[in-house]
Amino acid sequence: MRCQIALAGASALALAACGETPPEPEASAPEELADFPESLAPFGDGYPDTGDQCRNLGESAATSDYLDDSAILVGCLSKASAEALGGSIVGNVEGVLLVSVPMGDTNATMGENGPTGGGDALVPGTDYNATTILPCGFDGAEPAQSCDAGVKRNWGEDGTHLVEVLKPDGRKRAIFFNGTEPYGADSAQADGSAGWDFSSTRDGDRVTIIYGPETYVVVDALIEGG
DSSP: OGGGGOOGGGHHHHHHHTTOOOOOOOOOOOOOOOOOOGGGOEEEEEESSTTOSEEEEOOOTTTGGGOOTTEEEEEESSHHHHHHTTSEEEEEETTEEEEEEEHHHHOTTEETTEETTTTOOOOTTSSOSEEEEEEEEOTTOOSOEEEEEEEETTOSTTOOEEEEEEOTTSOEEEEEEETTEEEEEOOOTTTTGGGOOEEEEEETTEEEEEETTEEEEEEHHHHHOO
């Protein structure tokens, strides 16, 4: 049969001529999040949306000079991705472009005086929708200390709320909430928090957050207002 003497270079054509189906190409593996240097304290599952290749960056020796209370620091591996965020490229660390994204640009509902959708104004002189003093504890101790804190409601495009706590050492700890439920915190090489476990327990209208050796108690009213 002619099929048996088909040239190797025309194997697919020969198989088709013989009524056989060429093998299907292997499906490509799903895209994974790119690896970022730990020195940049990356966190989250992609920015601005889950699965995106840019990442939120926390506080570390490599990022501290680029952090800004009024902006989000993001790392991207390509210039196109960085420019698409609408912020300013402020540095390049180990091949990662650092982008400072003003918070007003990351949330379409944020107006000059806060989220326009909910009419939630800012506390004068701050970029917080509300401020408080909450129980906190460090080095594994019970939350017997008091820490100043503020909330940025509807901080993320997905409705995430951000609570920032001023620690006794002058550093800030950012805690992320979905509704009134906390789901994570920022990490930093400087304090070793990159590998810390995060957990929370609820007692009525207050939630106790344990992040490594740190403990914070947040009441729902801070997140919800009223």
